[in-house]
Amino acid sequence: xxxxxxxxxxxxxxxxxxxxxxxxxxxxxxxxxxxxxxxxxxxxxxxxxxxxxxxxxxxxxxxxxxxxxxxxxxxxxxxxxxxxxxxxxxxxxxxxxxxxxxxxxxxxxxxxx
Amino acid sequence: xxxxxxxxxxxxxxxxxxxxxxxxxxxxxxxxxxxxxxxxxxxxxxxxxxxxxxxxxxxxxxxxxxxxxxxxxxxxxxxxxxxxxxxxxxxxxxxxxxxxxxxxxxxxxxxxx
Numbered sequence: 368x369x370x371x372x373x374x375x376x377x378x379x380x381x382x383x384x385x386x387x388x389x390x391x392x393x394x395x396x397x398x399x400x401x402x403x404x405x406x407x408x409x410x411x412x413x414x415x416x417x418x419x420x421x422x423x424x425x426x427x428x429x430x431x432x433x434x435x436x437x438x439x440x441x442x443x444x445x446x447x448x449x450x451x452x453x454x455x456x457x458x459x460x461x462x463x464x465x466x467x468x469x470x471x472x473x474x475x476x477x478x479x480x
Numbered sequence: 481x482x483x484x485x486x487x488x489x490x491x492x493x494x495x496x497x498x499x500x501x502x503x504x505x506x507x508x509x510x511x512x513x514x515x516x517x518x519x520x521x522x523x524x525x526x527x528x529x530x531x532x533x534x535x536x537x538x539x540x541x542x543x544x545x546x547x548x549x550x551x552x553x554x555x556x557x558x559x560x561x562x563x564x565x566x567x568x569x570x571x572x573x574x575x576x577x578x579x580x581x582x583x584x585x586x587x588x589x590x591x592x593x
Contacts, residue, residue: 411584
């Protein structure tokens with residue numbers, strides 16, 4: 368099935384550093400979402416973006432919906448150890464009869480205290 | 481309030497067997513979606529149900545089937561298991577499924593030997 372192109376695949380950073388990851392698609396989405404998944408858990412929604420060009424923050428997290436509607440990025444500022452996990456982007460369209468999410472392959476973030 | 485619950489947590493089956501996975505959505509939510517997450521990949525959409533009707537189906541073979549009950553809980557059935565069916569199966573619930581937030585359960589880890 369289709370998956371979005373998410374990069375980088377993994378990151379190893381020091382506590383306090385900023386992090387940036389992005390996601391691209393060959394097709395347009397009406398909504399971009401960023402999730403975090405911890406081991407043994409399901410994905411948890413971090414940020415939802417609904418309009419091209421939109422920039423949204425949630426605490427130390429900031430995400431943007433690309434103006435082409437084919438990309439999005441997520442920034443994490445001043446990383447802390449609990450930021451460790453896998454971050455997924457997901458795109459969604461509101462047309463048709465279902466609202467399935469199409470996910471990227473994830474970015475594994477490791478934070479060194 | 482309880483979140484999305486899934487059972488069982490872990491399951492080991494052998495090739496050719498059949499499996500049933502169960503999901504209870506958040507109270508008040510009427511839509512359930514199922515995703516397959518293979519190790520190292522993002523979740524892949526399998527089915528979406530709303531008000532007991534199938535609203536969408538991903539690119540999975542007919543060995544995969546699902547249904548939603550009057551209390552909005554759901555079952556995912558997989559027949560004639562293959563080694564490649566080994567994955568984390570995630571259930572997500574949402575109020576109506578019309579583009580509203582999907583909340584994921586912790587998943588069922590299926591291992592096919």
